Amino acid sequence: MPPTTEPFVENPNLYLLRSLGKLNRPEEWKTGLDDFAHQVRMGLIYDHLVIYKKNGGGSLEPFYARAVGRGRSAEADTAWGDSIGIQAIQDNRPVSTLPQKSPGSNRLDRPYGLAIPLSDGEEALGAVVMIRFGGPDYSALDIEQAQGFSAILGLILGNMKLRHQVEELTQQCKISTLQDNFISMITHELRSPLGFIKGYTTTLLRSDTSWDTRTQQEFLKIIDTETDHLHDLIDNLLDSARLQSNMLEMNMQPVRVEGLINNVIARTSLHFPQLVIHQDVIQPVKLVKADPRRLEQVFENLVTNTVKYAPNSPLWIKLESGEKTVVVQFRDKGPGIPPESLDKIFWRFYRDPKASKEARGSGLGLYICQQIIDAHNGKISVESKVNEGTLFTITLPAFN
Numbered sequence: 001m002p003p004t005t006e007p008f009v010e011n012p013n014l015y016l017l018r019s020l021g022k023l024n025r026p027e028e029w030k031t032g033l034d035d036f037a038h039q040v041r042m043g044l045i046y047d048h049l050v051i052y053k054k055n056g057g058g059s060l061e062p063f064y065a066r067a068v069g070r071g072r073s074a075e076a077d078t079a080w081g082d083s084i085g086i087q088a089i090q091d092n093r094p095v096s097t098l099p100q101k102s103p104g105s106n107r108l109d110r111p112y113g114l115a116i117p118l119s120d121g122e123e124a125l126g127a128v129v130m131i132r133f134g135g136p137d138y139s140a141l142d143i144e145q146a147q148g149f150s151a152i153l154g155l156i157l158g159n160m161k162l163r164h165q166v167e168e169l170t171q172q173c174k175i176s177t178l179q180d181n182f183i184s185m186i187t188h189e190l191r192s193p194l195g196f197i198k199g200y201t202t203t204l205l206r207s208d209t210s211w212d213t214r215t216q217q218e219f220l221k222i223i224d225t226e227t228d229h230l231h232d233l234i235d236n237l238l239d240s241a242r243l244q245s246n247m248l249e250m251n252m253q254p255v256r257v258e259g260l261i262n263n264v265i266a267r268t269s270l271h272f273p274q275l276v277i278h279q280d281v282i283q284p285v286k287l288v289k290a291d292p293r294r295l296e297q298v299f300e301n302l303v304t305n306t307v308k309y310a311p312n313s314p315l316w317i318k319l320e321s322g323e324k325t326v327v328v329q330f331r332d333k334g335p336g337i338p339p340e341s342l343d344k345i346f347w348r349f350y351r352d353p354k355a356s357k358e359a360r361g362s363g364l365g366l367y368i369c370q371q372i373i374d375a376h377n378g379k380i381s382v383e384s385k386v387n388e389g390t391l392f393t394i395t396l397p398a399f400n
Contacts, residue, residue: 023156026163030064036152037066044145046130051118051153052085053126060085060126085127088115092124094143099135107134114138116150120158128153193226193233237364243371250291250375254399257326258285258319260292264299265317272307275315282320286398290376298369298380302330302392305365310334313389321398328394337384345382346370 019039022032037049048067052060060082088095094117099110111131118126128150132138138146200219204211211219242248258281265277288295306315310332318329337345341352351363373380377397384390 020152026160029156029160033064034066036149040145040149041068044130044142044149045132046114047133048131050085050129051126052082052129053157054089054124060089063126084113084115085129088117088127088129089124092117094147096138096143098137110134112137114143114146116143116146118150118154118157120154120161125154125157125161193230196226197223197230239364239368243368248294248371248375250294252289252291254287255290255292255295256285257288257290257295257328257396260296261299261317261319261328264296264303267300268303268307275303275307277303278314278316280316280318282318284321285319286321286326288326288376288396289399290396291372294372295376298372298394299328299330301365301369306330306332306334310389322395324398326396326398328396330392331389333389336386336388336390337382338386342382342384346380 019032019035022028023036025032033051046068049065050062051064053063055061084095084097095115097111097113099112111133112135113129113131115127115129117124118128128146130146200223203209204216204219239248261279265279268275268277303315306313311334313332313334316329316331318327318331320327337352341350344350345352346366346369347363348367349363350367370380373394373396379395381393381395382390383393
């Protein structure tokens with residue numbers, strides 16, 4: 001006869017410890033809670049279990065529900081536990097309820113409820129509510145076990161709350177740092193063009209010196225360029241504020257993306273004649289429903305970024321249609337974006353600290369681009385390798 005093997009039975013304490021370990025990991029808390037609730041039921045019988053969290057209005061909302069045993073086909077009904085959960089929190093003690101039906105009725109019509117308040121040791125976080133259909137009533141030992149279960153859950157929920165608060169504070173610190181950097185940067189960006197405009201205007205107005213026509217034209221071109229830079233900066237600030245308050249208007253209409261790109265290339269050749277642009281349009285190209293002015297703004301920003309951050313590189317623009325999309329790509333062979341900055345370049349106010357100091361900007365351009373593309377139900381992404389170049393890809397839904 002072949003040797004027989006005993007079925008493997010896991011040590012219940014090890015099972016419990018593993019479930020507690022999962023509870024403390026954000027990505028596994030749901031599985032850990034299932035395991036923990038299963039382990040608790042081995043010593044404390046219940047048919048329905050609901051865990052409630054307090055919300056901002058003082059009421060309770062279900063955080064977790066489990067239906068086992070009798071009444072399982074009905075799933076966990078969370079409505080019945082709300083009132084006794086609130087009572088348990090208010091009284092800060094276990095609250096049990098008895099059925100009002102006669103003993104001869106259907107056992108599913110005879111729920112025995114038990115509510116235990118949840119706390120992290122300082123404040124009430126919610127309540128655990130259990131129900132048994134058809135009894136028996138909860139004994140003192142049952143209540144003690146339920147309190148132990150709730151104490152552990154209170155610590156877990158308190159830890160989750162603390163982790164969430166830490167994440168919020170970390171994000172607030174990042175935003176605060178970005179805003180401080182933005183104030184410093186915007187002060188410099190405003191002073192710089194104003195200084196040029198003031199300086200060259202004062203020079204031209206001097207009564208003790210006369211300038212030849214060529215010099216006057218040179219000074220006026222500088223003033224014109226700096227005025228444009230100041231105008232762009234103010235526009236970016238206004239657009240950013242409108243986007244933050246959801247007040248940036250979009251005039252949606254069927255649009256030929258190829259035409260918008262041609263407009264941008266034509267303007268670029270006037271302002272930046274040194275930039276070589278290669279265009280690859282794979283016909284036929286579908287229409288998109290877009291605000292042409294805002295979409296051009298996105299394209300122009302990406303082209304201008306090539307001039308700023310990859311000044312010696314050509315720019316390749318590719319346009320093609322997918323089955324239900326229109327895809328536009330902007331690729332350069334510039335210095336690239338460091339890996340630590342790739343996931344931040346669409347942040348409001350963010351500027352890569354390793355970028356060329358000569359590249360002037362507000363840290364708002366790509367943020368505005370992303371918000372505009374989002375408003376078109378599209379997507380903008382970036383790929384980059386240091387010393388190899390950068391690729392921006394815009395995907396827009398095609399207009400049918």
